[in-house]
Amino acid sequence: MPGQSAVRTRRIALAGNPNTGKTTVFNMLTGFRARTGNYAGVTVERKAGGLKGAPEDQPVEIVDLPGTYSLSARSADEMVAADVLLGLREDEERPDLVLIVADASNLERNLFLATQVMECGVPCVLLLNMMDVAKENRLAIDATGLSDRLRVPVFPIVAAKGEGLDAVRDYLVRGSFEEAHSALVEFPEVFENAVTDLLRTIRESDCPETFARPFLARRALLETDGIAGKRLLDCGGEAVSTALSQSRKAIEESGQRIVSLEARVRYGFIKQALRDVVERPEERVETLSDRIDRILIHRVWGTLVFVTLMIIVFQAIYSWSAPFMDVIDGVFGFLGGRLAAVVSEGPLQSFLVDGVIAGVGGVVIFLPQILCLFLFISLLEDCGYMARAAFLMDRLLSRVGLSGRSFIPMLSSFACAIPGVMATRTIEDRRDRFTTMLIAPLMSCSARLPVYTLLIGAFIPERKVVGFIGLQGLTLFAMYLVGVVVAIPVALILKKTFFKGSTPALILELPPYRRPGIKVVIWRLWERAGAFLKRAGTIIFAVSIIVWAAAYYPRSASVREEIEQEYLFELAEAGPDELPAVEERMEREIEGAYLRQSILGRMGHVVEPLVRPLGWDWKIGMATIASFPAREVIVATLGIIYDVGSDADEESPDLREKLQNARHPDGTPVFTIPVALSIMVFFALCAQCAATLAVIKRETNSWRWPFFSFAYMTLLAWIGALLVYQISAAILS
Amino acid sequence: MTGPARLVDLRPGERALIRDLAGEVPLVQRLLEMGLTEDEEVEVVRFAPLGDPVEIQIRGYFLSLRKQEAAAILVEKI
């Protein structure tokens, strides 16, 4: 067309069942180069990349559609896939060609979706992946024969090893695609007549021209609650709705049940098509996978392996990432120190060091844990164990209305809620997914540990309770338990209110075990880390800056002058050895005074009536507000408020002593055992973590859920702290 | 043995032919799409250590279902 750019990018979609190697094919064809974005209005990721090796003047774009078992879509993921294939999405053009990835070792079921897609009126190609597995299972597949029966080009491949993909690439580059065929599977005549009738009505309705297509009418008739029917009713209104139910009635009256019609006919066709094309061994071969499963899902061994594996994962996230976190901490500390030395003291220095560096550091510090967890998740997912973990844990989780799929996200959250929330993507059911996302932050993550360590060390007596179990350890354990115990009723309530509905069925494929492709695993890690840094990072960073400003301003010079006046005499008296110590003490007092009259300090006074019943004074209230970006910030803030110097950490005996010695104006100690317990319980249950909230926002694509999380968790934390304080104060007094 | 049984009543290792799917339409449709059509052979492979869900083999692959769903699948033992 004149005026239009000569180069038209050909668009190719990848479709297929989950676990068929779609991601691997995508990566091989694009050379591990993907651009990710979101489909408008839904939280489904859109992944696309250019075909590697395509000539520059004929670019080819490959879009990876979410894996699905059928076109009659249910989850948001599946709907996007179906929408794109049916040409119903406005933000995604219909592809020029669909590459259907099918697992050659499991052809019957894979061909169900494949033949559905082949009838969508887009040219198709069938990639028979996992040919190596098929061979191992002694299945002989005649690809040419299959191609004749299905009337589409068929390419046998082993995506994990890159075998056969050159032929696919050549085919794509050549670009002369076969014609699409409209109907492959033969349906009963009464059905075909119904399709014709419905088509006529659609043509006469208000639906756009593009909706009057046979494949849409067929899908609308076959799927009871499908996407095609929904889209047709949206534009066709009353007329189409009547025609649809009349056509259905006609089919039912002829003795065909609509529910089972498609499955019966389609699977019948597939059986026929595969006859003589796939040769099976007489007896089913016992595969390695079967043998592994006999151990891994065994009553005793399976449970044992499972528990051991989970302990290793947890331990790894917890301790393997610690050295890396220390390094990151050190690097940012060093950077801060250098900057402080270069930039002269004042607002700019404080902004750069306490705001920017500390803010960025607060984000990056989570990276080792996230990478570590996702490494395990990727490995377990790719090798096929994840489905088994869901299988093993489903019973327990179904008691609170969730399913086995929620297990990994919950476990991950004990390390850090951020990867936990991100891991909920594997949960198909939206209600389950959201419930899991909302309770995951209740699990005690590693950021709570500094808070617990500090307060337990300072206030819980070192006493043995029974045998070798000490009171301190027991308190720590109790803090971890609090979150779990509270999560149970919360999940039940959420599933009864916001996410009401019957417990979704668990129909979960247990794919054969496979050796994970290292490149794919690493690539996935990289992708997820990037997503975290980019999206969550910006929000956390912004919040950190705001909190910094609130703690820094206003800053009138008179505060410093007053304190310097007070110290005048002491400074003059001090000998040369004592002088630095006195000066340091003065500087700390000045810092404390500034903080007290900063915006944050004033907010502390404002919330004082609210935190009084918890046994707190305004300083603790203020430190809690300051720790909104991240829980562990409270340790540093307490350090500043109680004039210890801002480089306090939970190990510093100085800070412990300071807290022990802190006094109310009337001379009574600020921190008692009940106060310490109340603070710990508050931090166990609260949502003081901007990063988690940012990730919830990103994953739900709405501000509503992070706000909700924050509100309900803060309320719970307040109630919990209140109860613990009042009860323990009553008992101990 | 004759007469319909429920899939959930089979013991591990037992095989049967699917006769009918009872239950709500979305569930039935989902099961059908996964290949649990009439006259197809299924085998109960094992139950999870906690008793639920159940793993079955159908059309050469493995699928896990809750007992509740497996109870909706009527079969004839072979």
Ligand SMILES: Nc1nc2c(ncn2[C@@H]2O[C@H](COP(=O)(O)OP(=O)(O)O)[C@@H](O)[C@H]2O)c(=O)[nH]1
């Ligand atoms: N044996 C074998 N494994 C494969 C092949 N292609 C992919 N895999 C593995 O199958 C698993 C699932 O692959 P993935 O691409 O993540 O599947 P997806 O869920 O469809 O995207 C991974 O562990 C892959 O390494 C293949 O041709 N042969």
